[in-house]
Amino acid sequence: MGKQLVVGIGDMKLGRQEGTIITYALGSCIGIALYDPMIKLGALVHIMLPEKVNSDSNIFKYADTGIKETLRKLYAYGADKRRLTAKIAGGAKMFEMKGGGSMGNIGERNAQTVKRVLSQEGIRIVREDTGANYARTMSIDLQTGMVLIKTFGRPELRL
Amino acid sequence: MAIERYEDMNSTALDVFREIGSIGIGNAATALSQVLGTQVHMKLPKVSIEGYNEAIHCLGNPEEIVAAVLVEMDGDMKGIMLYMLKMDFINAILARLVNKYIDDFNQIDELSSSALEETGNIIISSYINAITKLANIEIHLSVPSVAVNMLGGILSVPIAMFGCTSDKLMMIQGEFLIGDTQLQGDLLLLPDIESLNFLLEKLGVADV
Numbered sequence: 001m002g003k004q005l006v007v008g009i010g011d012m013k014l015g016r017q018e019g020t021i022i023t024y025a026l027g028s029c030i031g032i033a034l035y036d037p038m039i040k041l042g043a044l045v046h047i048m049l050p051e052k053v054n055s056d057s058n059i060f061k062y063a064d065t066g067i068k069e070t071l072r073k074l075y076a077y078g079a080d081k082r083r084l085t086a087k088i089a090g091g092a093k094m095f096e097m098k099g100g101g102s103m104g105n106i107g108e109r110n111a112q113t114v115k116r117v118l119s120q121e122g123i124r125i126v127r128e129d130t131g132a133n134y135a136r137t138m139s140i141d142l143q144t145g146m147v148l149i150k151t152f153g154r155p156e157l158r159l
Numbered sequence: 160m161a162i163e164r165y166e167d168m169n170s171t172a173l174d175v176f177r178e179i180g181s182i183g184i185g186n187a188a189t190a191l192s193q194v195l196g197t198q199v200h201m202k203l204p205k206v207s208i209e210g211y212n213e214a215i216h217c218l219g220n221p222e223e224i225v226a227a228v229l230v231e232m233d234g235d236m237k238g239i240m241l242y243m244l245k246m247d248f249i250n251a252i253l254a255r256l257v258n259k260y261i262d263d264f265n266q267i268d269e270l271s272s273s274a275l276e277e278t279g280n281i282i283i284s285s286y287i288n289a290i291t292k293l294a295n296i297e298i299h300l301s302v303p304s305v306a307v308n309m310l311g312g313i314l315s316v317p318i319a320m321f322g323c324t325s326d327k328l329m330m331i332q333g334e335f336l337i338g339d340t341q342l343q344g345d346l347l348l349l350p351d352i353e354s355l356n357f358l359l360e361k362l363g364v365a366d367v
Contacts, residue, residue, distance in 0.1 A: 008212040009318060010326075024221040025311025028319050048211075048315065049322045058326060094316050095229045095304040106319045135312020137222055152224050152308055153265050 004139075007031075007046045010061035012070050014043035014077065015142050022139035026090030028107035030114050030130070031138040032067060033087045034123070035145035036079040042142045045070045049106070050113035063113040071121055086123050087147045087159045088114055089138045091130040107131065127159035162355050165208045165329040172355070173206050175364050176331055180204035180348060182293055183286035184333030187346060190285035191335060194278055195255045200336040207330050211318050214328045218243065218345060221311030224264045226272075228279025229316065230303050232287065235296035235357060238350040239317045240287065242279040243310070248344035251337050252278050264307050276305045282346060294361050317349045324352055 002019035009029060013021050021044040023031050028048070035042040045066050052062040059065035074084065091111035111130045118125055129136065129149050137150040147159040162168055168176075184201045192199035207217060215221050226249055228242040244252070249267070253259045256274045261267060267275070280303045291298050306313055317328060331348040334341070350358070 009315070010211065010322075025215075025309040025315070027309075027312030027315030029315050048319050053323055056323075056326075061322060061326075092312065094306050094308060094312055095227075097231065097304050098302040133306070133308075135309035135315075137309070150222075 007044050009046055010048055010058050012043060012045040012060045012066065014041070014073060016041045018143055020139045020141050022137065024137045025135045026138060027092055027094045027135045028110060030063065030088055030090040030110045032114060033138065033140040033147050034070060034074060034084055035140065036074065036083045037145055038083050039078055040142060041074060041077055041079050042140050042145060043070050043074055044140050047110065050109050063110060064117050067114065067117045067121065081122055084123055085126045086118050087127045088125060089129045089136050089149050092135060093133055094135065096133065129157055129159060162352060165325055165327050165352065171364060172359055175359060175362060177204055177206050179290055179293070180206065180331035180333055182289045183348065184346060186289035187282040187286040188335055190281050194281055195252065195337065198338060202334040202336065204331055204333040207332065208327050210327055214330060215311050215314050219310050221309060223310045224308065225310050225313065226267065226275055226305065226307045227313045228276055228283070228303050228305050230283045231301040232298050234299040236298045236350055236354040238354060239320060240283045241317065241347040241349065242282055243345045243347065244275065245344065248342040249275065251342055267307050272305050276303050279303055286346065294358060296361060321351060
């Protein structure tokens with residue numbers, strides 16, 4: 001089992017070799033697990049909005065700044081872009097608002113932005129479990145890079 | 160002085176919102192007691208301003224399953240009303256309205272879900288009606304929507320809604336007691352920051 005790092009909302013943790021990194025109950029938010037298998041270095045970032053629009057200092061809240069900062073850290077720890085892969089989960093629409101509502105589908109916009117930013121950064125998305133209407137708890141095993149998704153009333157999913 | 164962040168509110172402003180919550184929850188309790196045909200009491204509401212992760216922990220465990228009714232507010236006050244029910248509260252409602260007992264959230268079928276939705280709708284509407292009368296403002300409510308899922312995922316909805324303007328959530332939290340038993344059900348009023356200023360000004364307490 002080893003040690004477990006917990007990632008909050010708008011937060012990021014990285015680790016190497018052993019243990020797991022987990023983030024709980026991703027709703028419209030998205031968890032992005034990045035992993036370099038050769039040096040067994042992984043990171044999990046939990047973003048909640050697509051793009052940074054103001055001078056907000058919490059860069060991990062946003063897909064664009066959060067992913068870029070996570071990659072910067074991973075490169076600093078020796079990750080190689082050609083080996084890095086991404087697995088993403090979340091982006092659900094928790095409530096079906098009849099008649100639209102001003103909230104729109106933030107989960108879907110999050111997912112689109114995450115994919116766009118990863119593609120701009122040249123990172124491959126190897127697996128994803130996004131959309132639908134339920135929350136997901138996501139964890140990455142730093143020994144193998146395997147991602148586990150837990151939901152309510154559905155079997156566990158391995159990515 | 161205009162409030163730019165939830166944390167900017169002074170104790171007078173917080174008292175105003177506690178009072179608003181108190182009037183709202185009082186009316187909601189009356190409405191709930193009519194629906195259920197039983198005595199419903201309320202606890203004095205709490206106003207809390209917490210970071211996202213702390214806000215979730217205030218209400219429970221992020222992975223804990225709850226049933227939630229969400230209504231979006233628009234007009235003079237914008238934001239979200241969220242009515243979150245745990246198992247014992249759900250059973251109290253289902254027993255009286257659809258004569259059903261569940262011991263797992265998977266057993267909430269369409270009929271149960273619409274009973275919860277309707278109860279939530281009545282509670283939230285009476286809460287908001289009381290506020291609109293008090294402050295002489297107009298608030299439009301969306302059609303309610305129900306979700307049964309992880310607490311953390313449900314709270315991600317208001318968190319994402321206010322995420323651009325705040326790192327914290329302001330929750331005006333009310334609780335009901337049915338008969339003598341305290342049942343776990345949280346009624347949360349989550350206003351956006353702009354509405355706070357409007358409401359304080361409207362009530363004549365903006366400059367205290």
